[in-house]
Amino acid sequence: MRAAAIRRGLGGLLLAGAGVMGWAQAQTQSVPAIFRGADLALGERLMREHRCAECHTRQVGGDGRDIYNPKGRISTPGALRGMVELCNTEMNLGMFPEEVTAVAAVLQRDHYRFAP
Numbered sequence: 001m002r003a004a005a006i007r008r009g010l011g012g013l014l015l016a017g018a019g020v021m022g023w024a025q026a027q028t029q030s031v032p033a034i035f036r037g038a039d040l041a042l043g044e045r046l047m048r049e050h051r052c053a054e055c056h057t058r059q060v061g062g063d064g065r066d067i068y069n070p071k072g073r074i075s076t077p078g079a080l081r082g083m084v085e086l087c088n089t090e091m092n093l094g095m096f097p098e099e100v101t102a103v104a105a106v107l108q109r110d111h112y113r114f115a116p
């Protein structure tokens, strides 16, 4: 009885585990290669720290998000990362390469959504 219940419990756990792995895999596959494994929480924090939105709001009004234009001149994941790198250099933000990638990955997730 008890052993059966434990086996059922374990089976459930394994199934749940497989489900999570499937989900993680789907997530990974929907993300362009250069942004896979990027630290999204770090990217969000850096965007707050560097006040990206405040400055963009001065350009386009609202909450600044209208500056991110997926149909504009930025049309690939590489170009998006390149644009963040350019802002990084021009404005002397001092971000490391993996930080630039993290920020660009957040923009990919929230605004540009380029196909992998």
Ligand code: HEC
Residues within 6 Å of the ligand: 046, 047, 050, 051, 052, 053, 055, 056, 059, 067, 068, 069, 070, 072, 073, 074, 080, 083, 084, 087, 091, 093, 103, 107
């Ligand atoms: C001091 C002001 C300022 C700050 C700070 C700033 N930007 Fe910008 N950003 C701009 C301006 C101005 C443009 C538009 C440039 C143009 O159209 O030529 C722009 C454009 C962009 C674009 C291109 C949007 C598109 O689709 O064409 C991206 C991406 C971007 N910024 C990312 C960032 C990120 C990420 C940060 C913070 C880490 C940041 N910017 C901080 C002023 C700023």
